[in-house]
Amino acid sequence: MKAWKLKEKWSIKARSYDDLLTLSLLGALCGLFSGLVMVFFYAVIYLPTRYFLGADFDAFEILPVEWRMGLVIVSCTVLASLLTFLPARYHKVGVPYVIERLNYHGGNLPIGNGVVQFFAAVVALVGGLSIGKEGPAVHLGATLGGFLAAKAKLPQYGVETLLACGVAGAISAIFQTPLAGVLFAFEVIFLEYRQRYVLPVLLSSVVATLISHYVIGPLNIFSIGNISSVVFSANLFVACFMLVVFIVLLSALFLHAQKVLWHLSGFSVWLRFFIVAIATSFAAVYLPEALGSGYSSLSHSISGDLLVYSLLLLIVVKTLLTALTIGLGIPGGMIGPTFIIGGLAGAQVALIFDHGAVDIALFALLGMAAMMAACFQAPLTALVAIIEMTHSSEAIVPALFVIVLACLLIRVFFHQESVFAERLSYMGMSSNISPFQRYLRHHTVRPVAEDVLVLPASVPLEQVKDLASSMVDYAVFETGGQWRLVRRVALLDALQTLDSGPQSWLVFQNEKVSMNLPLALESTCIPLIDEPASLEAMLGWFQKTGLSEVLVSLSMSSFSLVSRHRLDQFLLKSD
Structure with a gap:
């Protein structure tokens, strides 16, 4: 039994390191895409303005006054037309929207809002409106991170990690300040420092900075070469x-x-x-x-x-x-x-x-x-x-x-x-979540999931006898389009009734004597759901349905049993 626990602990640690490696690789990919998108964003904004303003692309004061006014009026007209034409759900953009989607929608950022943010920011900046490109960059980077997380089918903590990677990569590419980009993601978006998954975020930030520096060149906001020493007085x-x-x-x-x-x-x-x-x-x-x-x-x-x-x-x-x-x-x-x-x-x-x-x-x-x-x-x-x-x-x-x-x-x-x-x-929303929600989001259902045996509706008697040496407590089988749950002990007890003589549940299938499970013992109908993104989603499912047990599909052929009782035990444990 002790060896079994050691093996279980080792497999949990190995899985966590595999997760870290996966997130690091995805973080680097997110940094690459963030850097490329920010370079494209930068080019779309400043190539048109360079045509009018020359090298000093932000110096609107050198334009004739009629040009300055014309750009402002045209940009506001285009933006008003764009938002009038688009449905209201696409109007939400920017950093507050990213935080809202993170806290209330599991970090799911629609691609459409990101596209609107891109073109709207370009129009406003080319028109000379008094806004910045860094806020839109954060939205675009977070959207990229959320898209990669969705494609990789990551759990909730993975989604949040890739969102942080996207935000850090975007800020790093815009300012070419990799460490500041990481801190911005944690201080402004998440409002907390997350040491556990800081490595993927750092990797994303570095990759995005390298892409920006290689394609755009070094960005000098203003001349600061003269600052060499500070005399305290x-x-x-x-x-x-x-x-x-x-x-x-x-x-x-x-x-x-x-x-x-x-x-x-x-x-x-x-x-x-x-x-x-x-x-x-x-x-x-x-x-x-x-x-x-x-x-x-x-x-x-x-x-x-x-x-x-x-x-x-x-x-x-x-x-x-x-x-x-x-x-x-x-x-x-x-x-x-x-x-x-x-x-x-x-x-x-x-x-x-x-x-x-x-x-x-x-x-x-x-x-x-x-x-x-x-x-x-x-x-x-x-x-x-x-x-x-x-x-x-x-x-x-x-x-x-x-x-x-x-x-x-x-x-x-x-x-x-x-x-x-x-x-x-x-807007009536919170910029942060409770520590309890955070704890639930940082865990998948695997710590509270129990292994189950998947059996056919008719099981050969030899296979039923082998269950005596199994460590799994539950088995499931499908009949009539429904999944049924039985205890392993109940299967063995039903097998013992053969000592009293032939039973009605004995059937011959594929030239083997089998046990017809629906006839042999009572079973419980149990719903089957896909693996939730986090324990928060699992708890929400229990609260919504009022059920106490559910069968969770971890892969195409792997199922686990999750019970409300086991979930409560996990949340209340001292360690």
Whole structure:
């Protein structure tokens, strides 16, 4: 008996390592596809804009004013027409939708919504609307991960792992920051760190970064080559504190402006997008640096081309314009614009404190990190992102200072969670699941499944006698299109009745004396279902049907018995 338990434990461990290997291979494949899709996404967005804008593909300010307004109006018209034509179920896109599908639909992301996200983001970004490509990238990466998991028929924990692989791969390919992509998936999407399956996610992130770097080349958001050392002083930390206050106010403005606009979601899409077109057209005329993602304006602010007063105006306008665009339902992302708003705020603080060009770049990085941490409650992602972008650890101490303080102040004084969590809360949904649900999702039915013997309706007597040495307690057979469950002991007891003389259940089949099981003993009708994705799905089935036992098909010819009693025992066990 002890040897049997050791063998069972070894097989469980071997199966877990096989699962890890399978998930790692699928994670690498997910990273490959994510990288290729992000490269294609990048090309579709920026090849048309390069034709008009040249090498600086985000500099809409160099276009004539009529071109700027025309692009904005055309893009809003196309988007309104697209969403009017499509059924309402395809309107849901972006990071909040990914979290919703993960928590409430087992990570099942429809392909159609991903296609809508792709083309809608392309139209909006080419038109100069104030959105980012990183949010759509997350949706596309998660959709790829969910598609691969569905094709591989993975259990629930495998689906979630490949979703994380897709998200990490997409962020890594867009920013070329592999570790930040992994942390983003865990901090923003899952709201927890999952050490058990971090290896496939890391592998996906690295592969996607390599694909992006090989095809697109190195991505330099702005020149940061001058940051070589940071001199710690009281003046530096006073400036950092002022930067944190500025960032907290901007992030609060960004969220609360969106909260007001969410109440207009019931209005016609034409009316909402008309408001976006009007507001963005005004910006196109009077402050064109606010158009697009904003990377061009950040580069100009670091080089000192923007004056202090115009930079402050740009920060406020960019914050409100992005909040208006996203809040009124334009299907784009907010990660990139908030990153840029933080960078502009950092440059503004550096100019106010009369710091040189080196400190302007430093404070721009600190502002980006603080804004990302405050808006999305992702402190480690923000910290690692600036380290990977600068390829230096010199800014770690001031970065930790602004990140921690920004997250603390935004929570304490404004009671603000992640923008995505706030959006889901407004929709009446939770951004996280309970620990009990998480535990159920991370387990398949195999730990609570009992082996069963599959027998024909007429069993040769020699085979029935062999059951005496079997370790399996239950057997099933099919008759009349139904599966019937019997205990192995009951079969052996029925066999003993032969000592009293011939029985009515004796039949001759294939020149063998057999036991007709439906006649020999009483059996219980039991339903047959395919293997659920997790224990959560299994528990839901028991609660829905009210039954206490079910036959689960693990493969074409392998069945197991799952009982509610055994499931409860597993959930209540001390270890």
